[in-house]
Amino acid sequence: MDIIGQFPLFYFPEYGSAWMMGMTGTIHILASHTSVGAAMLFAYLSYKAYKENRTDLYPYMKKYGMFLLIFSYVIGSITGPGIWYTATAASPRGISALIHNFVWVWATEWVFFVFEVIGVFVLVYFIDKIDKKTHLKLTFSFAMASVGTLALIIGIISFMMWPGTQEYYTTGSASDAFFGINTFPHMFLRIGFMIMLSGVIGLIISSAMKKDNLELSRELTKKMGYISMLGGFLVLFFFMWYMGTLPDNAHAVFNITKADVIQSRIILTIVFSIYFLVAIVKPQFISTPLAGVMVFVILIAGIWPGEKLRESMRKPYVAGQYIYSNQIISRDVPGKGIKSELPIIAQKGLLQVNPFVPENLKVITEENKHEAGKLLARMACSNCHSLEKTGKYRPLKDRLAGMDKEAIKSILYAIGAGGMPYMPTLKLPENETDAIAQYLASMKY
Secondary structure (H helix, E strand, C coil): CCCCCCCCCCCCCCCCHHHHHHHHHHHHHHHHHHHHHHHHHHHHHHHHHHHHCCCCHHHHHHHHHHHHHHHCCCHHHHHHHHHHHHHHHHCHHHHHHHHHHHHHHHHHHHHHHHHHHHHHHHHHHCCCCCCHHHHHHHHHHHHHHHHHHHHHHHHHHHHHHCCCCCHHHHHCCHHHHHCCCCHHHHHHHHHHHHHHHHHHHHHHHHHCCCCCCHHHHHHHHHHHHHHHHHHHHHHHHHHHHHHCCCCHHHHHHHHHCHHHHHHHHHHHHHHHHHHHHHHHHCHHHCCHHHHHHHHHHHHHHHHHHHHHHHHHHCCCEEECCCEECCCCECCCEHHHCECCCHHHHHHHCHHHHCCCCCHHHCCCCCCCHHHHHHHHHHHHHCCCCCCCCCCCCCCCHHHHCCCCHHHHHHHHHHHHCCCCCCCCCCCCCHHHHHHHHHHHHHCCC
16 A cells, blocks of 8 residues: 655644744744854953953853853753754654755754853853953854854755755755755844844843943943844844745745734834833943843744744745645655655545554545544644634634635635645545545534
8 A cells, every 4th residue: 555654643732733843942042042142242242351451341241151051051952952852743754854954964063062062161160260362262262163053053944944956856965955045144134133132131131230330331231232233233134135035935925914024023123223222322221120021022022923924934845845834745856765745645645645544544434524534634734723713823713714614625625726825735535625624614613
């Protein structure tokens, strides 16, 4: 019997698997981006301290470094494997594709990461035990390792959105996959955000120093305001370049929520511009509680919507524009010896070719039709949508409200014909289409 290389279905009721990855990933991004931004900030402050003989800057760097150890390297190290666990459960073929394409790139990234972890300990604990020039060299090497980690990861993440070149499908080459048209704009966009985030976090540290050294606290608060403003400008500039390098399906998704996205980004830009200007003009107004609140604002109103948008724009794919979010391979990749699974699914049906479907559901009957439709909906839809009436993440209730079985079938036919560029073009046999439609209609959305 013909089968496809599927894995067991991971289904998280009401929220969906993607929501779980998103929450873990958002926290990880805040921690990891802070570490890279701080590494660049440390290089700047260390250079300034060395050139101007500013020994008063070292206590600030030490306090920032201690915060970094807990916030970035502990929380980041916990949430990093958390992403691996959730992504492997929810999208095993997506993770498999990344490993098979970038195993040596990832290994190299781990070398840089180990250097980072050791480096931050050395910088913090030896800051007043080694000479300034040696500390400067260590700081710059730490910054280069951090940026190197970023560059390697961005190449991998960019492949998830859009492969390097069309030649990749023929060659299967890691370099063709890595150097995509949006790799560098994506990297510079992230660098801008990391610079801004280093300043936002830096404002917490500088505002907490008022009791120890009010003059230095105000000076550093101003500097963090300028650094944050610079980073924010870079984000806006490179975001426009980045958007111009995305595939058509990404723009199709973006256009659906374009007005809301632009409005929320404008509000966020105004709020943080005012915050940074206050830090520059009236540094005494920046308090530690306010600085802490602004970090949560950027997490909830900045990173979370931004990551959701990026994940959404990648649809219907999860990696390389050849693996759908529902784990089905949608095109041939001769360079990797991969063949599209769409023809065999259209011919045999998803229940017949998935090795983990129970035997009693392999063939649809009147008795098992409801159960088969439920399983098919979960296999085909649940990686992007929640199916329950109380669903929270892209709930189907919002899209199928008031529709009967025939109306739902017409939508499934349109999807199977490729009429929705942000949905997987998945054509199923008539009996499976009918079973899904009957199950969804029975939910009475």
